[in-house]
Amino acid sequence: MVKAVVGANWGDEGKGKITDMLAGQADIIVRFQGGSNAGHTIVNDYGKFALHTLPSGVFYGHTVNVIGNGVALNVPILMKEIDSIVSRGVPAPKILISDRAQMVMSYHILLDQYEEERLGKNSFGSTKSGIAPFYSDKYAKIGFQVSELFDETSLRNKVERVCVQKNVMMEHLYHKPVLEPEKILQELMGYKEMLTPYICDVSAYLWDAVQEGREILLEGQLGSLKDPDHGIYPMVTSSSTLAAFGAIGAGIPPYEIKKIIVVCKAYSSAVGAGAFVSELFGSEADELRRRGGDGGEYGATTGRPRRVGWFDCVASKYGCRIQGATDVAFTVLDVLGYLDEIPVCVAYDIDGEITTDFPVTSKLDRAKPVIEKLPGWKCDIRGIREYEKLPENCRRYIEFVEKKIGFPITMVSNGPGRNDIIYR
Numbered sequence: 265m266v267k268a269v270v271g272a273n274w275g276d277e278g279k280g281k282i283t284d285m286l287a288g289q290a291d292i293i294v295r296f297q298g299g300s301n302a303g304h305t306i307v308n309d310y311g312k313f314a315l316h317t318l319p320s321g322v323f324y325g326h327t328v329n330v331i332g333n334g335v336a337l338n339v340p341i342l343m344k345e346i347d348s349i350v351s352r353g354v355p356a357p358k359i360l361i362s363d364r365a366q367m368v369m370s371y372h373i374l375l376d377q378y379e380e381e382r383l384g385k386n387s388f389g390s391t392k393s394g395i396a397p398f399y400s401d402k403y404a405k406i407g408f409q410v411s412e413l414f415d416e417t418s419l420r421n422k423v424e425r426v427c428v429q430k431n432v433m434m435e436h437l438y439h440k441p442v443l444e445p446e447k448i449l450q451e452l453m454g455y456k457e458m459l460t461p462y463i464c465d466v467s468a469y470l471w472d473a474v475q476e477g478r479e480i481l482l483e484g485q486l487g488s489l490k491d492p493d494h495g496i497y498p499m500v501t502s503s504s505t506l507a508a509f510g511a512i513g514a515g516i517p518p519y520e521i522k523k524i525i526v527v528c529k530a531y532s533s534a535v536g537a538g539a540f541v542s543e544l545f546g547s548e549a550d551e552l553r554r555r556g557g558d559g560g561e562y563g564a565t566t567g568r569p570r571r572v573g574w575f576d577c578v579a580s581k582y583g584c585r586i587q588g589a590t591d592v593a594f595t596v597l598d599v600l601g602y603l604d605e606i607p608v609c610v611a612y613d614i615d616g617e618i619t620t621d622f623p624v625t626s627k628l629d630r631a632k633p634v635i636e637k638l639p640g641w642k643c644d645i646r647g648i649r650e651y652e653k654l655p656e657n658c659r660r661y662i663e664f665v666e667k668k669i670g671f672p673i674t675m676v677s678n679g680p681g682r683n684d685i686i687y688r
C-alpha cells in the first residue's frame with residue numbers, strides 16, 4: 265500500500281517524526297518534491313537529527329530510501345548528510361536516486377542569493393538553497409537531469425548554452441562574476457561520480473514494489489499553504505507540496521495512494537514571508553516560540569526563529585482538504601500544556617465579512633482572525649499513550665479542532681520521540 269505523509273500548514277508540522285514513526289512498518293520511503301531548503305527533525309534511539317534531503321526512513325536497517333524525480337537534488341548536501349548519520353552510528357542506509365531527478369547547481373544557489381539581495385526588503389525570505397532558480401530552470405528545460413550525465417558531448421553543449429543565458433543575468437542584472445562552462449562541466453562530472461552507486465529507474469522499481477504489495481511511504485516537504493498553486497502565492501515554495509504530486513514526483517499511479525496522512529500542528533508556525541492571519545507578536549509569541557517544538561521554534565535548516573501563532577481552523581481545514589486527508593496526525597499538542605486558556609482562530613474577518621473558507625492571497629492579506637478561547641489543561645501530557653487518559657480539556661481541544669477542520673484526527677503526537685503517539 266502507498267501512503268503519503270504531508271503537511272496541512274506552512275511546514276514544520278512534524279512530518280519527519282510521523283514518517284520516522286510509520287517507517288517502522290514500511291519497506292520504502294520516498295521523497296518526491298522539494299530540496300535541502302527545509303529540514304525534518306527526528307529524535308530516535310541514535311539521537312537527534314536534522315535531515316534536509318534524505319528520506320526520514322534512513323534510521324531503520326530494513327528500509328529502502330528513495331529520492332524521486334520530483335526532488336531538487338543537491339548532491340554535495342546529500343553526500344554530507346549520508347556521512348553525518350553514518351558517522352553517528354546509524355548503519356549505512358540503502359539509498360536509490362531517480363535517474364530522472366535533476367540536480368541543484370552551484371549557480372542556482374548563487375542566483376537565489378543574488379536575487380534575494382536585489383529584492384532587499386521585498387525578498388521572499390528564501391533559504392537561499394537555490395530552489396526557485398532550480399525549478400525555474402527545470403520547467404524552462406535548461407536543468408540537468410541525472411541521466412544526462414552519461415553523454416558527455418551533449419552535456420558539454422548544453423552547459424555552454426546554459427552559461428550564455430545565465431551570464432547575461434550574472435553580468436547585467438547582478439553585476440557578479442560570470443560562469444565558466446569548463447567549471448560547470450567539472451561540477452557535473454563530480455556529481456556523476458558521487459551519484460553513480462545510487463542511480464535507479466525509480467518508477468520501474470516502485471511499480472514492481474507496488475505489485476509485490478510492499479508498504480511505501482511518500483514523504484512531503486513543507487505544507488499545503490506553501491504549494492505553488494494552492495498556497496499563499498507568491499510566498500510559496502517552487503514545487504508542489506501536495507500528496508497528489510507524490511504520484512508525479514515518485515512516478516507511481518495516482519490511484520495507488522490509498523492513505524493520505526496530513527500532519528497538522530496544534531498551533532501555527534511559519535518561516536519566511538507571507539500572510540499569517542493568526543500570528544502572535546511580543547511576549548506571547550516569545551513564550552510559545554520558546555516552548556514550541558522540541559527545544560523551541562527555530563528553523564531546522566537555517567536556525568531562524570519561526571513565526572508563531574494560534575491554531576488556525578480556516579487554514580488547516582483548507583490545508584487538509586487540498587491534500588485530500590484520509591487521516592490527520594495532530595502534533596506538538598504537549599506544548600500547549602502551559603496555557604490557562606487556548607485561543608483558536610475559528611474564522612476570518614475579511615472587510616467585515618466572516619468566513620471559514622480560506623481565501624486567495626489578495627484577500628488573505630486583509631483577513632483578521634476571529635478568536636474563540638478554549639480552557640487549557642495545565643499539565644504535561646507527554647508519556648500518555650491512551651486517548652481516554654488525556655485530560656478532559658485536552659480531548660475537548662482535539663475534538664473541537666476535529667469538528668472545525670472536518671477530517672478525522674486518528675493520531676495525536678504528544679512528544680518528539682518515535683513512541684510519543686496516541687492512536688484513536
Ligand code: GDP
Pocket residue numbers: 271275276277278279280281302303304305306307486556557558559564595596597598599677678679680681684
Ligand atoms: P517537519 O519538517 O514537518 O518534519 O517538522 P520539523 O522537524 O521542522 O519541526 C517539528 C519539530 O517539532 C521538531 O523539532 C520535532 O522534533 C518536534 N516535534 C514533532 N512532533 C512533536 C510533538 O508531538 N511534540 C513536541 N514537543 N515536539 C514535536
